[in-house]
Amino acid sequence: MSGNLNLTLKVWRQKDAKSAGRFETYKVADISTDMSFLEMLDVLNEQLQNEGKEPVAFDHDCREGICGSCGLMINGHAHGPDRATTTCQLHMRRFHDGETIVIEPWRAKPFPVIRDLVVDRSAFDRIIQRGGYVSVNTGNAPEANSTPVPQPNQMTAMDAAACIGCGACVASCKNASAMLFVGAKVSQYAVLPQGRPERERRVLRMVAQMDEEGFGACTNTLECEAACPAGVKVSNIQRLNREYLRALFLGTGPEPSAED
């Protein structure tokens, strides 16, 4: 069909975490511009399987842009050239015929490559385990007016909670900093009454885990905000800093004390 794309792909191939990786070059032909980027990779994998070769491993799940599983460095852009778009929601119409596309996994010391384009993002889970929760059962949806929440706070919390934990912020940051992720997770609780009782302890513990995992620190290049598929703002990093300072001077430390 006319208008379809013939592409050259330079894909990172790596057998496992211990092996050294390298780029392999593949050609794919007759790619519909209506395909998503992952569907294009599916075509590549079918082609590889037909040739008796090992398909390229990549993370994906919902393919609706809401789960945060997918994430590729496409021509040097996290999740490709579009703003507020996950890799699965990127469409091939954004590329032109004859183009060479470089596809790499997220690169960060805390995100080791497991295979090909798949990285281990459990560092994020460990940060959440350290404090990204509220320690009471909230039960069913409560009566709306029993805990008043100002509307702007609802909006701020909701915008922060939009984070899908894909890791594009880390991938696109020149320091591989996770401060946008941690900022979003701290913010979504810090502005709501349910999150306030544990706010000091939460931020101290999550930042300690973030440092332990080996993520870098923010140098305000704002690249994370541009790469975030969920539109999480860097103002969440400023709130993280504020919450941290508040915890330093008003809190009782990262562990629960007798007074708590």
Add this chain to the structure above:
Amino acid sequence: MKWFIEACASSIGRKVITGLTGLFLCLFLLIHLTGNLNLLGGEAKFDAYANFMHANPATPILEIGLLAGVFLHVAMALGLAMKNTSARGDSSYAMVRSKRGGDHVMSKVMVYTGLVILVFLLLHVYQMRFMKFGAAKGLCATGEPCFNSTIDVLKHAPTALFYILACVLLIPHVAHGFQSAFRSLGLHNERYNGLFNKISYGFALAVMGGFISLPVWALIKF
């Protein structure tokens, strides 16, 4: 109290200390420039200012504060720079492009501009604080005239050029650092983003322009 010290050494803690000491050093630059501009007022005016500073009992205390500020600023920033470099891991990207459309030169060069400024600072203190330079050697102790020995340093072409270079490098360093410090302190507000950036650049250009004018003036006039 152990947790408090540990928390101060965390990435955010270090950023806050770098920012606070940076703002303190910005304040010093402003005061230093205000004093140094007395040079343009001639010998009598500058010597009167120098005598006032030398006789002031607060001066040695402020000097110790400055030394501590510089030490903390450099130590924290170097620690962060090393952490940031190692965070990418062993293999870097074959291709990286900015989605925001910036090249981030300002933030990338912070550590390098900072190190050149540190070398300048050591030379500057050696030449001007301890007056170990050329004909002016040992002059300008308490109560002695300072104007001529200061001009001697500033009109020495290699020294003057290095002073000018350091001041030029301080422009991006201060411009990025000034607004970055407010972000690190959590004081940034989306509404004032543009304003903060303008103030940063305005401050850096004005203060450094002032400092650069002094060796230029000395080279032309003497």
